[in-house]
Amino acid sequence: MTLEISAVSIFFSILVGTIIAVFRMSKVKPLEWISLAYTEFFRNTPLLVQIFFWYFGSEAVLPKAVNEWLYARDFEFLAGVISLTVYSSAFIAEEIRSGIFSIPKTQLEASRAAGLSFMQAMGYVILPQAFRIIVPPLISQCLNVIKNSSLVMTIGVAELTYMARQIESYTFHGFEAFTVSTLLYIAISLLVSISMNVYEKHFLRTVRY
Numbered sequence: 001m002t003l004e005i006s007a008v009s010i011f012f013s014i015l016v017g018t019i020i021a022v023f024r025m026s027k028v029k030p031l032e033w034i035s036l037a038y039t040e041f042f043r044n045t046p047l048l049v050q051i052f053f054w055y056f057g058s059e060a061v062l063p064k065a066v067n068e069w070l071y072a073r074d075f076e077f078l079a080g081v082i083s084l085t086v087y088s089s090a091f092i093a094e095e096i097r098s099g100i101f102s103i104p105k106t107q108l109e110a111s112r113a114a115g116l117s118f119m120q121a122m123g124y125v126i127l128p129q130a131f132r133i134i135v136p137p138l139i140s141q142c143l144n145v146i147k148n149s150s151l152v153m154t155i156g157v158a159e160l161t162y163m164a165r166q167i168e169s170y171t172f173h174g175f176e177a178f179t180v181s182t183l184l185y186i187a188i189s190l191l192v193s194i195s196m197n198v199y200e201k202h203f204l205r206t207v208r209y
Contacts, residue, residue: 001077001157001158001159001160002146002149002150002159002160002184002188003188005077005080005081005084005149005152005157005159006084006145006146006149006188008081009080009081009084009085009088009145009149010088010142010145012081012085012089013084013085013088013089013092013141013145014089014092014138015089016085016086016089016092016093017088017089017090017091017092017093017095017096018092018093018096018127020035020038020039020089020090020093021035021092021093021094021096021097021100022119022122022127023035024036024039024093024097025097025100025122026118027118035093038090038093039090039093039094041090042086042087042089042090043090043091043094045087047083047084047087047148047151048151048154050083050086050087051079051080051083051151051152051154051155052154052155053083054079054082054083054086055075055076055079055083055155058070058079058082076152076155076156076157077157079152079155080149080152080155080157083152084145084148084149084152087148088141088144088145088148091141091144092138092141095134095137095138095141096127096130096131096134098134098137099129099130099131099133099134100122100126100127100130102130102133103126103129103130103133107125107126107129108121108125108126111124111125111126135196135199138196139192139193139196139197142192142196143189143192143193146185146188146189146192147185147189150185153165160181160184160185161181163181164177164178164180164181165177
């Protein structure tokens with residue numbers, strides 16, 4: 001469950017974060033204001049509060065049809081994914097934006113002069129280079145998602161920390177249960193970090209050739 005909720009949240013966090021970062025870079029003022037408000041609100045609000053907000057308050061902010069769809073499925077899991085996504089995407093958006101800023105403005109100008117629209121220039125020219133630059137901080141954000149997934153135990157998602165707590169309650173072997181869960185978190189984080197570093201080196205070498 002930890003791997004599943006982390007993978008889904010990371011995917012949507014990168015997707016939403018990319019959209020928010022592009023909105024910040026656009027010259028359309030409403031999109032700039034919306035993206036700025038999004039990043040500032042979710043970055044400066046505790047994740048645990050957001051988890052409780054989406055779990056207990058989603059009925060008040062989401063359309064009735066959406067709420068019915070959520071409740072018809074694993075609502076705790078989906079509320080956890082939503083909260084992790086909106087929280088992490090705000091940080092990832094800033095990482096992507098810093099990567100975009102590191103690309104010379106002349107590349108965007110040259111792309112526009114060649115006939116590409118703003119979105120095409122971002123998609124084909126700017127973002128591929130920006131993502132290559134931000135691989136290290138992006139790894140850190142992915143690891144944060146994995147570690148932050150432990151907080152969804154508070155709404156009943158049966159992930160790693162939740163199950164360790166259940167084992168402690170039933171057997172009174174708290175030290176053993178949480179030692180194993182700690183080692184599993186370390187193993188997952190190291191595996192992700194090593195995999196991303198190997199990909200980065202291979203990608204950079206391929207681009208260089």
